Amino acid sequence: MIPRLLAATIRQRIVESNKIIILYGPRQVGKTTLVRDLINTLPYRSLMVNADELVYQTILSSRDLSQMRLLVEGYDLLFIDEAQRIPDIGINLKILHDALPNLKIITTGSSSFELANRTKEALTGRTWTYELFPISLGELRQEQNAFQLQQRLSEFLRFGTYPDTLQLPNATDKVHYLRELSSAYLYKDILEMASIRHADKLRKLLQLLAFQVGSEVSPNELGNALGMSKDTVNTYIDLLEKAFVVFRLSGFSRNLRKEVSKMDKIYFYDLGIRNVVIDSFQPLDLRMDVGALWENFLVIERRKRNAYAGQYANTYFWRTYTGAELDYIEEADGQLAGFEFKFSHKSAKAPASWIATYPGAEFTVINQENYMSFLL
Template identity: 50%
Template sequence: MQIQRTLKTQLQNDLLNSGKVIVLYGPRQAGKTTLSKMIIEETGLKSLMINADQLKYIDILSSRDLKLLQSLVSGYQLLFIDEGQRIPEIGINLKILHDELPELKVLVTGSSSFLLSDRVSEALTGRKKIHTLLPVSMSELAMDFNAFELNDQLNERLIYGMYPEVITTKNKIEKEEYLREITTSYLYKDILELETIRYPMKIRDLLRLLAFQVGAQVSMNELCNSLKLNRETVERYLFLLEQSFIIFRMNAFSRNPRNEVSKSQKFYFYDNGIRNMLIDNLSGMESRNDVGALWEGFIIAERKKKLLYEQKHVNTYFWRTYAGAELDFVEEVNNNMTAFEIKFKKPRLKAPKAWTDHYGNDFHCITRENFLEFVV
C-alpha cells in the first residue's frame, strides 16, 4: 500500500517553481525519503540523490568550494540530499549552490530540526522554503479509506499509532517489533548524537513520565524531583524532544489570572504508538485504564497535523479554573475562541458556565461518533 501524503502536491510545486532550496523536516521514519523520491521520480528531472551518511559526498558538500560543488552536480537538474543535518557547513554550501547555480533544483531532508535549522536558517535567509512531515494523518488515510473503514481501523490507530510502516504492516507482532525498534534505536538518536547529554538515560525516564501524564497538567517541580535533575536541564531536554518531533506542549489559556490557571502546561506525543511502547502497554482498548488519555492525545495530535498541512495559523490551549472547571482544547483565531471537550464515548453537552460567561458559546464535544469532522 502506497500511502498518499498531503504535502506531496505543494512540495512538488515548490521544488519546481519557487526557485528556492526546499527543506523537508520531520521525525525519523515518518516517510520523508519515500515522499521525496516519489516526487523526484514524477518530475522527470535528471537527479543526483545523496545520502549524507556517505562519506564521499560530505567533504565536497561542506567545502565552500564552488568548483568542487559544480563538479559534483554537473549534468544534473536536481540535487536531493537525505539527512542533510549530518553535513558540516550545510547551510553555507546550499547558499553557494542556490546563488551560483540558480537553475539547479535542491531538496534537502532532515530529522533533527534543531541542528539543521541552526545550520540553514541564517545562511539561507530568503532562499528556502520549509515543510514539515509528521507521521501519517487521518486526513491522509481518508484519501484511501471511507468513513466506515477509518472507524473500523480506529482502535488499531489508537494503540499502534500512525507511522507509515506500522500502518502498512498487517502482523501485530511485526508492528510491535517495529515500534520497539523506533523507541530504542531511532527515538533518541538525534539528541544523543548532536547534543552533549550528560545523563542520556534520563531522556527515556523523562519521556516515560510524560507518557503517563498525557492529558494532565505537568509539574516541572515534580519532573525535576523524579529525575533528580535541575530545572534548566529538564527544560533543555524537553526542548530537544520537541525539536525532534517526539512531543509537543500546550499551554493554559487565561485572561483572568485570578481565577484561571495561567502558567501550567500539558505535553502530548505526536504518535500514540510511541507513547504506548514507552509505557510497555500495547494492550487492546477493552483492557486499558487510560482510554481517555489515549483518545485525547490522538485527537489533539491529529488536529495539529490537519492545521499544519492546511497552513492555518491557530493558537491552541487548554483551559482550567482554580475552582476545577476545565476544557481539553481551545482554539483562538483572530481573537475568536472555540472550545472543545474530547470524550471517547459519553458527550458533554455544554461548556462550563465560567467559560461561556467570559468567552462565548462556541463549544463542541469531539467523540468517536463525530471525530472525523474535526481531524479530516
C-alpha cells in the same frame, strides 16, 4: 503506497519556485520516499545525496563553490537526504543557491534542532519549509471510508500511525517494529544531537511524560523525581520536541488572576511511540488511560490536518484555578474555539466561566460520533 497530502504542494513548489525546500519530520515517516517519488515524476535530471556518506559531507561542508559546482554539474535538481548531518550545511546551501539560482534543491531532516540551527540565519528568505508527520487520518481517508477507519480506531490508539506499523499484519509485528524503531533512533539521535550522557534519565523522563499525557506537567516535580534540576528537565523536553518525539500545548489566558497558564501539557507525535515507552499495548477495554490516548490522538491529528491544509492557528488548553477546563483551544483570525474531548458518546455543556469570559467563543464536544469531521 499511502498517498501523502503534502505531495501536491511540494511538487508545485519544485516546479514553480527556485527556493530551497526543507522537509522536516520524525524518522521513518516517509520523507525520503515522498521526495523520491516526486522526483521520479518530474522531468529534471536529479542528483540524490545521502548525507551519511563522507564524500558528500566533505564537499557540502567545504564552503568551496568550485567543488560544489563540480558535484552538481549537469543536474537540474539536488536532493540532500538527512541534511542535518552535514556540518555548516546552511551557509553551504546559501553559497550554492546564490551562485546557481536555477538549481532546484530539496533537503530532508529528522532533527529540527540540527537543521534549523544550521540553516535558519543563512537561508532567511530562501526556503519553503514543511513538516511531514506519521500518516494522518486525512491521508487514510483517501483510500478508506469512514466505516473502515472507525474499525481501525483501536489500532491507531494502541500502535500509532507510522507507515510501516499501519501495514504490518498483526499486533506482534507492530510491537516488534515499534520497539526496534524506538531503540534505533528515539534515544540515539537525541543523545548524539546534544551530547547527553545520562540516557537512563532521558528514558525515565519520557516514561513520566507518557504517563502524564493530557495532564499539566511540572518541570519541578519531574526534576525531583529524576534527581535533575528544573532547567535540565526543560532542556531535555526541548530536545525531545526538536527531535519530533513530543510537543507542548500551553495554557490559554487573558485573565491571569483566574486562569492557569504557567505549566504546559505534553503530547506525543505518535501513540505507538508513547505506548512503547511504557510497554503498554493492551486492548482499549483493558486500559485505564483511554481518555489520555483519545486526547493525544485528537490533538496530533488536528495538528496534522491544520498543517497540511495550510490553516494556521494558535493552540492551547484552558483551565481556571476553580477547576473549569477545556482540553483544546484554537485561536485563528481573532476567533476563539474551545473543544472538550470525550471518548464515550457523552455530551457536555460549555463551562459557565468560559462563556462569561469569552462570550463570542465557540464550544464543541468532540466524541466518537463527530471526531472525523474535526480531523478531516
